[in-house]
Amino acid sequence: MTTLTKVSVPIQAARRAPQPATQQRNDRIRVAVLGCGQIADAHLSQLQRIRCADVVGVCDAHEDLAYQAAARFGVSQYTHLDALLSEARPDVVHIATPAHTHAQLAMQLLQAGCHVYVEKPFTLDVHEADAVLRVASETGLQVCVGHDQLFDPMWLRARRMVEAGAIGKVRHVESILGYPLDGKFGALVANDPNHWVRRLPGGLFQNTISHPLYRITDFLADEEPVLVGNWLRRGDFDFPTELHMALEGAEVSGSLTFSTRIPPQRITQIYGSTGTLWIDFDGQVIRRMARPRMPGAFAKLEMPLRHFTESCGNLTRNLWRFACGEIHYFAGMKNLFEAFYQSILTGSAPPVPVAEMRRVTSLMDQLFAHCRAQEKGGRA
Amino acid sequence: MSQPRRVCVTGATGFLGRRLVSRLLNEPELQVRCLLRATSDAESLLRGLPLEQQQRIEILRGELHDAAFLAEALVDCEVVYHGAAALGGSASTLFLNTVIPTRQLLTASAEAGVSRFVLVSSLGVYGTRELRRWQQVDESAPLDPQPELRDPYTFSKVRQELVAREMCAQLGLPLVVVRPGVIYGEGRSLLTSRVGLQVGPLLVRMGGRHPLPYTYVENCAEGLKLAGLVPGVDGETFNLVDDDPVTGHQLVRFLRRQGQRIRSVWVPGFCIQPLSWLYSTYAKWTEGQLPPVITPYRSAAIWKPLRYCNSYAKHKLNWVQPISTEQALERTIVG
Numbered sequence: 029m030t031t032l033t034k035v036s037v038p039i040q041a042a043r044r045a046p047q048p049a050t051q052q053r054n055d056r057i058r059v060a061v062l063g064c065g066q067i068a069d070a071h072l073s074q075l076q077r078i079r080c081a082d083v084v085g086v087c088d089a090h091e092d093l094a095y096q097a098a099a100r101f102g103v104s105q106y107t108h109l110d111a112l113l114s115e116a117r118p119d120v121v122h123i124a125t126p127a128h129t130h131a132q133l134a135m136q137l138l139q140a141g142c143h144v145y146v147e148k149p150f151t152l153d154v155h156e157a158d159a160v161l162r163v164a165s166e167t168g169l170q171v172c173v174g175h176d177q178l179f180d181p182m183w184l185r186a187r188r189m190v191e192a193g194a195i196g197k198v199r200h201v202e203s204i205l206g207y208p209l210d211g212k213f214g215a216l217v218a219n220d221p222n223h224w225v226r227r228l229p230g231g232l233f234q235n236t237i238s239h240p241l242y243r244i245t246d247f248l249a250d251e252e253p254v255l256v257g258n259w260l261r262r263g264d265f266d267f268p269t270e271l272h273m274a275l276e277g278a279e280v281s282g283s284l285t286f287s288t289r290i291p292p293q294r295i296t297q298i299y300g301s302t303g304t305l306w307i308d309f310d311g312q313v314i315r316r317m318a319r320p321r322m323p324g325a326f327a328k329l330e331m332p333l334r335h336f337t338e339s340c341g342n343l344t345r346n347l348w349r350f351a352c353g354e355i356h357y358f359a360g361m362k363n364l365f366e367a368f369y370q371s372i373l374t375g376s377a378p379p380v381p382v383a384e385m386r387r388v389t390s391l392m393d394q395l396f397a398h399c400r401a402q403e404k405g406g407r408a
Numbered sequence: 409m410s411q412p413r414r415v416c417v418t419g420a421t422g423f424l425g426r427r428l429v430s431r432l433l434n435e436p437e438l439q440v441r442c443l444l445r446a447t448s449d450a451e452s453l454l455r456g457l458p459l460e461q462q463q464r465i466e467i468l469r470g471e472l473h474d475a476a477f478l479a480e481a482l483v484d485c486e487v488v489y490h491g492a493a494a495l496g497g498s499a500s501t502l503f504l505n506t507v508i509p510t511r512q513l514l515t516a517s518a519e520a521g522v523s524r525f526v527l528v529s530s531l532g533v534y535g536t537r538e539l540r541r542w543q544q545v546d547e548s549a550p551l552d553p554q555p556e557l558r559d560p561y562t563f564s565k566v567r568q569e570l571v572a573r574e575m576c577a578q579l580g581l582p583l584v585v586v587r588p589g590v591i592y593g594e595g596r597s598l599l600t601s602r603v604g605l606q607v608g609p610l611l612v613r614m615g616g617r618h619p620l621p622y623t624y625v626e627n628c629a630e631g632l633k634l635a636g637l638v639p640g641v642d643g644e645t646f647n648l649v650d651d652d653p654v655t656g657h658q659l660v661r662f663l664r665r666q667g668q669r670i671r672s673v674w675v676p677g678f679c680i681q682p683l684s685w686l687y688s689t690y691a692k693w694t695e696g697q698l699p700p701v702i703t704p705y706r707s708a709a710i711w712k713p714l715r716y717c718n719s720y721a722k723h724k725l726n727w728v729q730p731i732s733t734e735q736a737l738e739r740t741i742v743g
Contacts, residue, residue, distance in 0.1 A: 064500055065500050065501075065504070066497075066498045066500050066501060068500065069498055069499070069500065073696055076695070077695045077696075090503075090504070090508055092503045092507040092508055092511070092567065092571070093500055093503055093504065093508075095503075095567070096499045096500060096503045096556070096563065096564075096567070097499075097500070099556035099563075100499060100556045100563075212497065216497075216501065218447075219445070219447050220445075220447075220471075221446050221447070222471065350697070353693060353694025353695065353697045354697070355697050356695070356696065356697060
């Protein structure tokens with residue numbers, strides 16, 4: 029069964045003039061969610077936690093999907109985009125539809141006067157990204173892409189540690205994404221030959237590798253780093269399932285591994301000149317590793333002791349967060365939503381810079397082109 | 409309605425579907441057309457069947473959202489057994505893979521002139537909150553008025569049944585709804601959420617004195633078969649649960665006697681509602697740090713002591729439980 033959540037209804041509602049940030053109604057934001065698939069649940073549950081956001085409607089071309097989301101989250105449901113815009117009048121629309129619909133919908137919504145939050149991947153390619161960003165610039169409205177793991181409490185903490193010099197100068201970033209095909213999401217793609225994800229230019233990877241990739245580019249200053257990559261098919265699967273990528277910048281390098289062989293996991297290691305940070309998003313754990321200071325055999329005692337101390341710190345921190353009710357899988361998403369809404373309300377810089385949305389999309393284009401060339405036995 | 413010549417089955421490679429196909433093939437001169445997805449294992453259907461029965465199976469591969477495929481697949485089918493449904497995942501996944509294909513199949517069935525549409529619903533669709541403890545639940549009990557407060561699977565099954573009733577009335581398609589209890593059998597654990605919650609290696613047993621609305625898969629398949637073939641039951645609804653239901657306590661004792669090691673803690677029945685309230689209050693206070701899997705509403709629906717009634721299926725379908733509960737439990741353990 030395909031999981032295509034199609035929303036391609038032409039907008040007939042009167043085009044609204046974009047509201048400058050200073051004219052937004054009070055300090056509240058009217059939010060609508062377009063597309064009621066799995067990720068929409070995460071959006072709606074995090075939106076409920078944001079005080080300045082009023083969810084004014086959900087919309088999906090399938091009335092049953094719109095119904096289930098509306099019923100569970102207690103909001104209005106729509107099956108036509110024009111009705112959503114004219115009746116609910118959202119300030120911001122979150123696009124949570126399949127990736128191949130993102131660009132067209134984003135442009136339609138911008139032209140209708142809405143700020144737009146786009147789930148990852150931003151668009152299918154950099155040409156679409158440019159078109160969306162051009163319309164955003166013309167309309168004076170804001171666009172944000174779902175690079176939410178950059179706003180996860182663990183990543184924010186890692187960032188602070190790096191900035192405080194905990195590992196010296198960053199030299200290399202390694203990102204790993206475990207995505208088993210018998211898992212909750214992978215099985216949907218693996219079991220359906222017509223699944224929309226399989227039809228994306230970058231296939232399974234296009235819908236998944238934004239997260240590990242932007243965790244690398246967050247430390248990579250280069251606009252166009254040297255890039256090599258390859259994808260492989262595992263077992264009997266008739267689509268590429270494994271991906272390896274290396275990035276070489278002037279000062280920082282990166283490597284990305286996407287594997288369907290390993291359990292679900294989101295891990296990044298940041299290697300610095302004096303130490304390494306190991307960040308586990310699922311376990312909400314950060315470990316700092318550095319070369320031992322003690323000589324010879326004493327070092328063999330020092331290292332486990334340091335690991336023990338790190339573990340105690342992580343346990344204490346997570347116990348406290350648990351007691352305060354602060355452990356949420358999509359905490360980064362909430363933080364990003366809030367930052368985006370604040371940028372709309374105050375007119376400040378968007379939380380994910382426009383250049384970064386474009387760069388990540390462009391790198392993915394290059395990677396998939398490289399992989400396709402490798403697959404054909406040629407050279408990129 | 410005379411005995412149909414060709415019936416169509418969706419979900420034919422599923423736990424219940426395989427048994428249904430096998431029982432349908434026991435009816436002489438009945439052609440059984442199975443609609444399978446591209447990735448479904450057709451071998452499991454044919455394995456062990458006599459050649460004569462294998463020749464009466466047709467396997468068509470396609471997707472239930474494909475109208476062209478359905479138009480072709482339903483030609484000359486007199487009865488459609490619709491058992492295909494998603495069993496797990498988020499609410500959106502369940503709706504996408506259960507409710508939406510049901511709409512498409514109903515439309516195609518009406519267009520193909522199908523004489524009867526048999527929907528495999530669930531005993532979970534009843535709204536049990538308003539019922540008294542130990543009340544008998546027959547087919548006249550109302551559907552859950554707030555299914556969105558239940559688990560995603562039940563939510564999708566309530567919606568599926570409502571959609572089927574509404575569309576069949578509009579399309580003039582004769583509908584029979586079958587509501588099986590918890591289906592068990594070889595290869596499936598007997599310790600379901602009706603007994604308690606599995607928290608890591610620990611089973612948290614909830615209550616334990618209420619009869620479990622279970623049905624052995626072969627017994628259920630027999631009732632389902634009859635719902636499609638017995639004349640004069642169009643528009644009817646049937647509960648399918650086995651006689652002599654065991655309680656949670658009895659089931660755990662039985663499994664332990666059979667040598668299974670079950671690590672469990674017991675929550676007495678009178679504690680379920682207060683603990684559910686406590687849990688859901690904490691989940692709300694933490695804005696979802698713990699998922700709201702236990703709420704007073706859900707707890708009442710799953711663990712309230714009720715007696716589910718199967719007499720209507722016995723009366724109208726002449727359904728007789730082919731395998732006793734005792735035998736069924738033993739077979740499940742051995743299998």
